Each structure stands twice: as C-alpha cells, then as structure tokens.
Amino acid sequence: MPAASGRPLEPCPDIPPNLQGVLYVEFRTNRTLEDIRQHLSPLLQQGGRYKPANCVAKQKVAIIIPFRNRYEHLSHWLHYLHPILIRQQLDYGVYVINQQGDGVFNKAKLMNIGHTEALKEYDYECFVFSDIDLVPLNDRNLYRCSDKPRHLSVAVDKFNFTLPYDTIFGGVTALSREQFLKINGFSNIFWGWGGEDDDLYQRIVLRRMSITRPDSVIGRYKMIKHGRDLHNDPNPNNVQKLKETYYNIDRDGLSSLSYAVMEIRKDLLYTFITVDVQAPA
Ligand code: UD2
Ligand code: MN
Numbered sequence: 001m002p003a004a005s006g007r008p009l010e011p012c013p014d015i016p017p018n019l020q021g022v023l024y025v026e027f028r029t030n031r032t033l034e035d036i037r038q039h040l041s042p043l044l045q046q047g048g049r050y051k052p053a054n055c056v057a058k059q060k061v062a063i064i065i066p067f068r069n070r071y072e073h074l075s076h077w078l079h080y081l082h083p084i085l086i087r088q089q090l091d092y093g094v095y096v097i098n099q100q101g102d103g104v105f106n107k108a109k110l111m112n113i114g115h116t117e118a119l120k121e122y123d124y125e126c127f128v129f130s131d132i133d134l135v136p137l138n139d140r141n142l143y144r145c146s147d148k149p150r151h152l153s154v155a156v157d158k159f160n161f162t163l164p165y166d167t168i169f170g171g172v173t174a175l176s177r178e179q180f181l182k183i184n185g186f187s188n189i190f191w192g193w194g195g196e197d198d199d200l201y202q203r204i205v206l207r208r209m210s211i212t213r214p215d216s217v218i219g220r221y222k223m224i225k226h227g228r229d230l231h232n233d234p235n236p237n238n239v240q241k242l243k244e245t246y247y248n249i250d251r252d253g254l255s256s257l258s259y260a261v262m263e264i265r266k267d268l269l270y271t272f273i274t275v276d277v278q279a280p281a
Helices: 033-040 071-087 107-121 177-182 196-206 237-241
Strands: 060-067 091-099 126-130 134-136 172-176 220-223 260-266 271-276
Touching: 033 071, 060 071, 060 107, 071 091, 071 134, 091 107, 107 126, 107 196, 107 271, 126 177, 172 177
Parallel strands: 060 091, 060 126, 091 271
Antiparallel strands: 126 172, 134 220, 260 271
C-alpha cells in the first residue's frame, strides 16, 4: 500500500526496533475492557485488528483463543498482549472462539473453527493458537511463524519454568497456513480436558515435520492461576485416542470440521465468535 507520500512502504525490519525484553506481569489488578479500549483506541481497528503504519509487516497473523466463561482472563490477556503484538510490528487480528452452552468443552475444535473463520476475513498466513491464561514475560518471543511449527510457551511459571516433558506442544503455538493444512488441523474428537495438544504434536511428526522453540529465557510465561472449569474434566478416552492419531489424521480434522456460527461480534479489542460445536448430549 502506498504511504501518504505516495512512496511504497518498506518491509518492517527482521527484528522489531521497539521491543522491551523482560516484562513485568501481574494479575492482581482489576482491569476493565473499557480502560483497555481507551488506552488502545488510537491504534486498533474493530475486531482487534492492527497493522504497522510505517512499514509492511513480515507476516499476517491470526491469534486464535479458545474460550468459555473466562472473562477476567480475557481482560488480562488483552491488556498485556495488544501492546506486545503492536511492538512486534505484526499485521494481526485477535479471534476469541466462544463455545456456546454448557456441553463438554472442545478446545481443539474451537481452534479449527478459529482458523476457518479467520481465513474468511483476511489472507492470514500464520496462526498463533493461545490459551487465554498465558502471558509472555519477554516481548522478544515473536508471535510469528517459522519454517517449522513453533512452540512458544517454553518456560511456564506453573511448570517451574521448565518443559514438563520434551514433546509438550500445549499452551501457545504458531503454525503457518501450510503447516496447519499439512496436518489437517487439530483433531475434533478430543472432548474434555487433555490430549489434544499431544495429538497435534503427533500429527506434526507423522507429516515429517519437527518443532522449534525459543530458548527458555525468551520463552518465559506467566499463567493465571485457575482451577479446572466446569464441563472440562480430564477425559480418560482421550488416552486411547492418542494411540489412533495415525489412523485418524486424514479423516479427522479440518477435513471433517462441522459446526454452526451463532454470532460474530466485533469489539475494538477482539472478534468474538460464538459457536455451537455440536457437543455430545
Ligand atoms: C494445558 C495446556 C493447554 C491445553 C490443556 C488441555 C499448557 C501450558 N497448557 O492447560 O494448552 O492443552 O492443558 O490439554 O501446556 N478454556 C476456557 N474455558 C473453559 C475451559 C478451557 O476458556 O471452560 C480455554 C482457555 O483458553 C484455557 C484453555 O482452554 O486457557 C486450556 O484449558 P485449561 O487452562 O483449563 O488447561 P491447562 O491450564 O491445564
Ligand atoms: Mn490454563
């Protein structure tokens, strides 16, 4: 797009110039959406959209957040993440995918839905899938995609800032459109808590990819403390499903995704999409 002067914009630099490094993050303050909106209104566009004014962003990134009844977490996340993503000079949009009703939660299916709905709006080339309760402690942890699927939440305070196991791929991840298509997205059949992130990792390996991570200094995160939500109990069946990724990968995922959009609401800070995921009765 031409700049006001008529000259085309230069690409943004590889390393964004205004990063701060280590960040101070706390969740004791009560944050209202109205305060956050006021603060960010000159910068954002409806739907939680932003792009740098003075250069062409390296990537178009959709941030996908699975959601149900975590409004306080949403405020903290928006308060911290928008300024970070702006400093990272991304052309991005924030999509909160809200599961309607009180059926069993299905995080992975919400991720697939977010990917599909975001692509209807804009030509996103990178998808960052994030829990709502994870805030990075270092803004050098770029919310961009790389040549391999990337695990961003490497050192979470809840796990004493180490990886609880080597192949963990939950929390915050970044996959390009091509990488996500290659693995047919997430599985849709992991109802309740657990397993869907390990299944995603297995899909990546099955499609002969490997993952990358930032180091454990840059990849630090703080997780908002919470108990287990209602209707999201650990599901023992998911353990068996993890043994079947090889058989399911082609027939279960983006290729079999079925859902109904109930409402799309544009806030300045995010696009809120309420969906019926067709939970089992
Ligand atoms: C771990 C993983 C997470 C996910 C989960 C289940 C990390 C750091 N996190 O998180 O990525 O794989 O285990 O396997 O490894 N949510 C709602 N409302 C609900 C239930 C869930 O909004 O009622 C959303 C919300 O964005 C939340 C996410 O789903 O952050 C994951 O659920 P969780 O926070 O209960 O799971 P947790 O912390 O054990
Ligand atoms: Mn959590």
